[in-house]
């Protein structure tokens with residue numbers, strides 16, 4: 652629990668009771684109560700699969716206050732579509748990363764309504780870094796960078812381990828070193844310190860790391876595929892939401 656909401660004020664609607672719902676119940680949350688309990692809800696968070704939201708929202712509509720803010724974590728479903736489905740209620744879209752579950756994530760937010768945006772921030776800021784987007788279209792780019800990004804770092808880590816094996820390290824040792832290096836690199840990213848400063852701290856001029864870095868991005872060798880990957884993810888996200 653993050654402190655964003657008192658568990659006693661939390662209502663969870665779920666087809667199947669999961670351990671997390673049980674944990675919330677133990678702290679005072681109500682699980683699948685009669686739907687008239689929703690009348691006082693200030694925010695209604697919807698996190699079902701995008702194909703299911705219209706069906707899932709149908710039973711709750713009559714019970715929600717007209718002022719309830721709809722908080723959608725669904726990928727690709729536009730604000731206007733959700734608002735229409737929720738009979739004109741204001742909507743904030745949030746794209747959280749999986750790390751939010753460990754209190755280590757980041758969430759991008761968009762709403763055309765200031766009050767709805769503030770509701771989204773009040774819910775997510777206690778458990779994640781937040782980034783407010785200036786247009787809804789940027790949700791695709793935010794998803795491509797932060798939603799997909801962990802997979803890119805994992806793929807890089809695997810390539811780093813394989814490169815270590817190519818240089819003679821036993822596979823298990825190379826994998827242990829690469830994974831632990833991913834964790835320690837992440838631990839070094841605190842505050843707003845520039846990435847160039849972090850790089851300089853590891854790479855002294857003319858040294859070992861510097862020799863590797865020169866090859867890593869020779870003629871844009873690193874920048875090009877990263878740009879291509881993010882562009883491909885943006886295109887896919889746009890296609891799926893259309």
Ligand SMILES: NC(=O)c1ccc[n+]([C@@H]2O[C@H](COP(=O)([O-])OP(=O)(O)OC[C@H]3O[C@@H](n4cnc5c(N)ncnc54)[C@H](OP(=O)(O)O)[C@@H]3O)[C@@H](O)[C@H]2O)c1
Pocket residue numbers: 664665666667668698699700701703706707724725726727746747748749798
């Ligand atoms: N996975 C990610 O990294 C990520 C990141 C950002 C946003 N999202 C978005 O988050 C949403 C969920 O994605 P997911 O990968 O977590 O899918 P998921 O594991 O299938 O979760 C969907 C959840 O919706 C519940 N559900 C289904 N019908 C419902 C209903 N009528 N009322 C209440 N709950 C209902 C399901 O419960 P049962 O299991 O009991 O059926 C399940 O817990 C999607 O919209 C996705 O776009 C996902």
